[in-house]
Amino acid sequence: MKYIMDGFNWLMAAGPTVMLPVIITVIGLVFGLKITHSFKSGLTLGIGFAGIKLILDFMTTNVGPAAKAMVERTGVHLTALDVGWGSIAAVTWASPIIAILVFAILIVNIILLILKRTNTLDVDIWNYHHMAIVGVMVYFVTKNVLLGVGASLVMALITFKMSDWSQPMVEKFFGIPGVSLPTVSALSSLVIAWPLNWLLDRIPFLRNSKFSIRDAQKYLGFFGDSMIMGLIIGMVIGALAGYNLTAVLQLGVSMAAVLVLIPKMTSLFMEGLMPISEAAQTWSQKRFKGRKLFIGLDAAVVVGNQDVITTALIIIPLTIAMALVLPGNQVLPFADLAVVPFRVAMVVALTNGNLLKNIIIGLVVTASLLWCGSSTAPVLTKLAKSVGIKVGSNSLLISSFAATSMIQSWLVYMAFTWNPIIMVPVLLVAFAAIWYFFDGVKKVNAGAQGDDGAAA
Amino acid sequence: MKRILVACGNGIATSTVVATKIRNYLADKGIQADTNQTRLTEVPGKVEGYDLLVTTGEFSGDRKGVPYVKGMSLLTGIGADKTLQEIADLLSD
Numbered sequence: 203m204k205y206i207m208d209g210f211n212w213l214m215a216a217g218p219t220v221m222l223p224v225i226i227t228v229i230g231l232v233f234g235l236k237i238t239h240s241f242k243s244g245l246t247l248g249i250g251f252a253g254i255k256l257i258l259d260f261m262t263t264n265v266g267p268a269a270k271a272m273v274e275r276t277g278v279h280l281t282a283l284d285v286g287w288g289s290i291a292a293v294t295w296a297s298p299i300i301a302i303l304v305f306a307i308l309i310v311n312i313i314l315l316i317l318k319r320t321n322t323l324d325v326d327i328w329n330y331h332h333m334a335i336v337g338v339m340v341y342f343v344t345k346n347v348l349l350g351v352g353a354s355l356v357m358a359l360i361t362f363k364m365s366d367w368s369q370p371m372v373e374k375f376f377g378i379p380g381v382s383l384p385t386v387s388a389l390s391s392l393v394i395a396w397p398l399n400w401l402l403d404r405i406p407f408l409r410n411s412k413f414s415i416r417d418a419q420k421y422l423g424f425f426g427d428s429m430i431m432g433l434i435i436g437m438v439i440g441a442l443a444g445y446n447l448t449a450v451l452q453l454g455v456s457m458a459a460v461l462v463l464i465p466k467m468t469s470l471f472m473e474g475l476m477p478i479s480e481a482a483q484t485w486s487q488k489r490f491k492g493r494k495l496f497i498g499l500d501a502a503v504v505v506g507n508q509d510v511i512t513t514a515l516i517i518i519p520l521t522i523a524m525a526l527v528l529p530g531n532q533v534l535p536f537a538d539l540a541v542v543p544f545r546v547a548m549v550v551a552l553t554n555g556n557l558l559k560n561i562i563i564g565l566v567v568t569a570s571l572l573w574c575g576s577s578t579a580p581v582l583t584k585l586a587k588s589v590g591i592k593v594g595s596n597s598l599l600i601s602s603f604a605a606t607s608m609i610q611s612w613l614v615y616m617a618f619t620w621n622p623i624i625m626v627p628v629l630l631v632a633f634a635a636i637w638y639f640f641d642g643v644k645k646v647n648a649g650a651q652g653d654d655g656a657a658a
Numbered sequence: 659m660k661r662i663l664v665a666c667g668n669g670i671a672t673s674t675v676v677a678t679k680i681r682n683y684l685a686d687k688g689i690q691a692d693t694n695q696t697r698l699t700e701v702p703g704k705v706e707g708y709d710l711l712v713t714t715g716e717f718s719g720d721r722k723g724v725p726y727v728k729g730m731s732l733l734t735g736i737g738a739d740k741t742l743q744e745i746a747d748l749l750s751d
Contacts, residue, residue, distance in 0.1 A: 479675075
């Protein structure tokens with residue numbers, strides 16, 4: 203036992219670029235990959251982490267001083283830089299408990315499938331990071347592995363059930379049968395959207411609104427282009443910081459570079475994890491042969507919808523405006539403006555493309571992202587520093603629109619860190635009631651084959 | 659050398675899966691092809707000059723006349739062979 207602990211501690215001390223290849227190789231071997239394949243997967247992830255680290259250092263050394271000068275000159279108190287979900291995912295995969303969390307999430311899915319309490323088969327290992335990060339943060343704060351694993355288990359349970367419940371509307375609105383979307387970055391918005399949409403439907407004017415904006419993409423399209431958006435935001439921050447023209451232009455191009463380069467680094471993670479996901483898919487499809495299941499896909503498959511893009515292009519500039527005026531907000535929106543379409547995709551399906559309702563609900567979701575992001579930025583910053591990411595001096599914090607900035611993740615994180623003995627049972631009872639409502643009263647998945655109908 | 663643009667929501671996750679599968683398939687068929695990945699919202703600005711556009715989900719924006727194949731079957735595995743065949747046919751014309 204002592205040797206195992208010594209080995210583990212040595213691995214931790216060596217840092218994520220060494221730990222990631224080792225841990226991912228082990229995970230790959232468990233899934234039955236050949237040693238050469240699984241080692242290459244692991245090494246790819248280690249390289250991805252090194253890349254993300256490089257870009258983050260570049261970003262914080264460039265924008266950090268500018269953001270500080272901007273705060274001092276203008277009094278706009280936005281000190282938590284949005285470094286994007288990709289950076290957060292990298293921090294997640296670099297956690298010492300990530301291997302346990304991945305298997306815990308997978309086991310939750312398999313047990314729910316065997317018990318016929320879900321129809322969603324989710325072997326998209328890559329997207330587990332949204333569920334894992336909550337466990338990683340809980341473990342980081344409490345130093346308690348059980349609480350950390352527990353938090354990810356609850357995240358997984360909520361995610362699989364929400365993806366079941368949203369499957370009928372996803373199929374109807376986006377026209378993709380047999381697929382559900384267990385992607386927390388899209389599902390989480392439903393925590394706000396379901397009740398709010400019900401409320402808005404009490405108002406006939408909103409319920410029947412046919413409001414539409416034509417050519418939104420033509421006029422607002424540049425908000426959907428990372429390099430242009432990075433350039434503009436960088437230049438505005440530079441100008442607000444009182445920089446001279448040269449420095450403003452330099453900051454603009456640097457920020458454009460960050461927004462273009464982060465996805466390139468993040469895709470290495472995806473590439474490395476792909477063989478593992480495929481092995482898991484082969485295994486599980488064999489195991490659940492003959493049963494009709496919803497195949498869990500990344501919500502990326504629906505964000506190309508015109509209504510989703512239009513809503514997102516309107517929400518993006520409003521997000522920046524809201525960040526400036528929302529009381530208590532500290533998040534400086536940046537890298538995750540690119541993934542606003544994910545945050546609104548489910549809202550659009552829920553309202554059946556009612557643009558006015560989409561904007562109202564979208565803005566409430568945005569406010570929640572900013573507030574939850576501000577509230578957990580200090581912990582996230584400490585966590586990032588602990589895996590060797592230099593956040594820069596200037597007391598700059600980091601945040602994003604992912605991790606605990608999302609309401610579902612925030613609620614679970616708070617329950618597990620703020621008085622877990624009382625709050626975890628409260629959360630579970632509340633979720634059980636919602637479960638009963640969807641499966642027992644509304645019977646949303648009653649038509650799905652292989653389901654008992656009223657499962658609760 | 660044929661050039662294929664593969665697009666998805668963030669230009670990272672599902673487009674990596676689809677691009678890898680297309681590359682492997684075409685390599686087996688002896689068709690030389692290069693893939694680039696991008697976000698769906700950036701397709702209209704980038705797609706010009708490509709031989710083929712593949713998206714992982716619904717896309718109804720401007721394709722500038724570039725041939726287009728839906729790639730979702732490559733994620734679910736259902737009908738994947740047909741889609742790959744379609745891609746190979748389009749590229750060998």
